[in-house]
Amino acid sequence: MIPDVTYPLDGGLRAASPRVLVGLALSLGLALTACGGEESPGADQDAAGQDAADQDPADASTDDGEQSGEHETSAEPFASADLADAVGNEVGEVTFSEVDAGVLVEVQVQDLESGFRGFHIHEHGACEPQSTNDDGDIGDFLSAGGHLPGEGEEDHGLVEGEEAPETDDAEGAEEAEAPDGDPQDAEDVQAGADHPGHAGDLPNLLVAQDGTARMSVVTDRLDPELLLEGDGTAVIIHAGADNHANIPERYAPQGPDEETRGAGDAGERSACGVVEGS
Template sequence: MRTSRTGRQLLTTAAAGAALTLLAACGGGDSGTAGTTAPTTVTSGTDLNVSAGNGTVPIATGTTDPTGLDGGSGGATSTSADPTSGAGGTEVARARLATPDGTEVGTVTFSTEGSTMIVRASVTGLEPGFKGFHVHTIGKCEPNSANPTDPAQTGDFLSAGGHLKSEGENHAGHDGDLTSLQIGSDGTAELMTTTDALPVDALLDADGSAVMVHLGPDNFGNIPTRYAPTPDAETLNTGDSGGRAACGVVEAA
């Protein structure tokens, strides 16, 4: 039988339609067989589901896209925080450190997170080396001042009294005992340390408190018994960290 030109065109169109239907059925992502996926646009800072083969891969808000679709490197990113920024915990107090001549040399912040006190310090312009670093009992930083418990004794920042402590405690073991500062050769130091022995109400009580950087290193009263003499009152009270290089009155944030 002879087929007309119009008939051949109809047969060709029908065959093409059947082929397209078959390809669509084979290329479906849910069937588990290989197929093609339309390009996906990723918007930064939103929760997205990126099509990937048989399902979707969630991309969490604020994270680097592991697929590299965002045009970045596809790797993890990191940030650094200012040690006095208060990031991590709720800032409750702050002190500005100054030398006896009034030169400001740094900042100390106090933040709470549960029962933990987070102390951050950033200093500059001090002599290199390890330095004793404590909270003292009175919020007064006066140069050439008298010791409140012994007025005949005078010196820089003696107005701040001794280490913040409970009765009967030796150093280390005072509420105000903190990790030593390590001042670099450029005169700067950064420190973040934590303690669960320093309550907010003691830090901000009626007569206040002060942060102190000492002239020398703190031995924390650690003089082994094989050495003579055994720890004396000075060692047990201050850790032999010497005079006072910088002081800052603690103020509520």
């Protein structure tokens, strides 16, 4: 407490007693100490901000000690395919990367007609316009062959709880569809009946009105050896949508026909790219 000081009526300052002077000195000392000991909240904030600015972003880490910039899907692609149309115009790229769940397939395209497009991996690493397939047919990119079979699937795309279509005699039906009753042709029909269970079967690609599309999908049906071994493989984008052999029974009481079971009625091949190792 600061002691009282009295002023006489004649305007002169009356001399203070020694006790008053000592009390005044102690009060001033305590006031100065209090002022010097307090730190401005703004100073703390400025110091914290400076520390954050000086920190290297690469050193930032999460509570579990892992760096926040790390991503589980940051693996470098082990293969890629440059897509081109039948006249050689580049229309996009597909990359393949290994991830925990299988292979990450990423596609980016441009300059295509809008709509859903069949998107598959085919069994031969060849993209020749006006080429011939094994049956002697001529067309764009037919040299790429059919869908990459892999180990195949026997469920024909059925989900849990869904019943498989009933057939009276599957073997007889296949032989009836084969031209001239050739047993070898019947075997080809059976081998092509796995759609959409081929290793190369993938979801449809949706092309926007501006002609571009992007898609990422992880599949456990592919691996580096399957894509790159032998004469390699190719990526095909079709002119139409793939129905994945999903034909309602009211339209086809006997089930999907040979063409549907083989390729999903996706139409002509609009773009192709050979899969090459990185």
